[in-house]
Amino acid sequence: MTERIREFLRDRRERGIDEGPVLVVDLDVVKDNYTAFAKALPDTRVFYAVKANPAPEVLSLLASMGSCFDTASVQEIEMALAAGATPDRISFGNTIKKERDIARAYALGIRLFAIDCQAEADKVARAAPGAKVFCRILCDGAGAEWPLSRKFGCEPAMAVDVLEHAFKAGLEPYGISFHVGSQQRNQHAWDRALAQAAAVFKECGERGINLSMVNLGGGFPTKYLKNVPTVRTYGNAIFKALRKHFGNRIPETIIEPGRGMVGNAGMIETEVVLVSKKSEEDDVRWVYLDIGKFGGLAETMDESIRYAIKTPRDADAMAPCVLAGPTCDSADVLYEKQPYPLPVSLEIGDKLLIEGTGAYTSTYSAVAFNGLPPLKTIHI
């Protein structure tokens, strides 16, 4: 919640602009976050996870500050290049790539690729000969709020074979990556993963393959309703874990913050469209907003991310509500299993602020479901 955003929205309303919902991102906060990461882990390179918010304004700012970029597709690589990043500062971090997309990335100068199986190593070897690869290992993600499946990564034992295979195929086995789970509120989550990474380093070394790098992934949280440790706390815990598992041979490291870089920089202004009950006896109200699951708040899926919501009546008495989006889709309900407390005085037309929405909102938005336009985003 920044004063700059509040002021911007106030000014916008005074000028009579009232087309909601809108996401406003404060670039000063992004700047501060980058600085905090750079300070907390001074020997670690920052690869911003472009998918969290690929707006040109964000990418240009980070490129100018020296950030590197973790990308998920050729389009994201092109965005990072357009923002001023050189190819050596960009990794193609998606373990699932079409071979022709690897070739496109290679043609654009990209030389660092994620893999998690031999088939993907073969694709990279054919389309990006001699490139550096890092193998992602599975990690249980305990303590994370946004669930991680087993979708990415392989068991550590298999990673050794995958990297050896990559080596034989002419690639440069560069390191290991893992992800401790998005919105990871436990700063010690890196410890176990680093133990596994160190074991892979050792086993690879025994096969004559010397790895250089550990990609510590993302997972750095944004404050929603609960407090989260500071970036500095994470930095300290990670450095300790590195020291513990790698001794005085600490490898090159990179981090991939996405949510942690932009989450708290954004705020969505939304409007109450309807407040109603389903029967005279209901004690829980239904509150309908002009944004929902398909308008940018996809991370409310299974009520995983619980955003902080501010209303102009927060001094009044509160009562639980079912909170829903504006579409004719009955699955477009944000919080129902655990109703959300909102002022009893809440009225149709009230403007609410949804905090911590700078990451994983704008690009998640449906292209035109129910004819509704994608989430409007403004960077200030």
Place this chain on the structure above:
Amino acid sequence: MTERIREFLRDRRERGIDEGPVLVVDLDVVKDNYTAFAKALPDTRVFYAVKANPAPEVLSLLASMGSCFDTASVQEIEMALAAGATPDRISFGNTIKKERDIARAYALGIRLFAIDCQAEADKVARAAPGAKVFCRILCDGAGAEWPLSRKFGCEPAMAVDVLEHAFKAGLEPYGISFHVGSQQRNQHAWDRALAQAAAVFKECGERGINLSMVNLGGGFPTKYLKNVPTVRTYGNAIFKALRKHFGNRIPETIIEPGRGMVGNAGMIETEVVLVSKKSEEDDVRWVYLDIGKFGGLAETMDESIRYAIKTPRDADAMAPCVLAGPTCDSADVLYEKQPYPLPVSLEIGDKLLIEGTGAYTSTYSAVAFNGLPPLKTIHI
């Protein structure tokens, strides 16, 4: 699955176009579906649920055949008008509307609105004076595959008050609507809802309010993996239920097919990007496609809709797979709790056809998540 689509895709590939994924919709199937609905319920007006697939090609075809349109937003109203529908053939069927959107719809000539509470009636009375309103009642949706929450509608007892309130506010209480749940495979699901509707008609009548119309909603299914009853079977069951609950005073009726109108007209061609295992011991393969939950297959949420998938190797032995999408989001997994059987011979680069994807796909697609473009759609 139509021969026209197969031929189109074959021809496309021969011309060297290989940018997937793509949704191809066969308009001949939409035509047949409209005719089937019109025949099965000859006294019922068809209001196509625009949200299912708002492509201009679909809307123009249906408008030319005489269809009416159920819309969820002002944008959808504008699309229906652009396709050639007159305002008297368009309903604003969303129960959650901003007052300024009601005013816009009224200015465009719309005179039929859905409501489900007094506050919404008040908005319509102010912004669309004298308009017809129908009140949506809750319905349990048992037997439906796409879950319906309590998001839309009110208890029948409250509907009577809402309609009386609308009447006092100068609106024309026109009828009742309900929705038996999307992908409703039980043709008798309408019976209980019609009993409730008849009771509301009666109680309104006792208060001097004579309702004219029952909006039977949608729910008409598309064949995915399981067979579904024919449209004719639904027509017969609904007519019987109408006769049973309304005797020889059968009201005017409308239906709002969406999935049932366009679902089986579309087929998505997708490519296998990766087939892998997480460890040597895994017996379930992971198969990654170039389309997933955020690229148009949002209805795989909670594995609700289970699509039929055809491969070029369906004669081979099958084995269960976890099926996932291409994004760097670990939630982008289509079928995991109940793995999907696919040929053991399946290879990277194979083209798969996902059937029954003409509804609720193109517009659900994320605008640019992971830098990926929204689902490309072609109507033939």
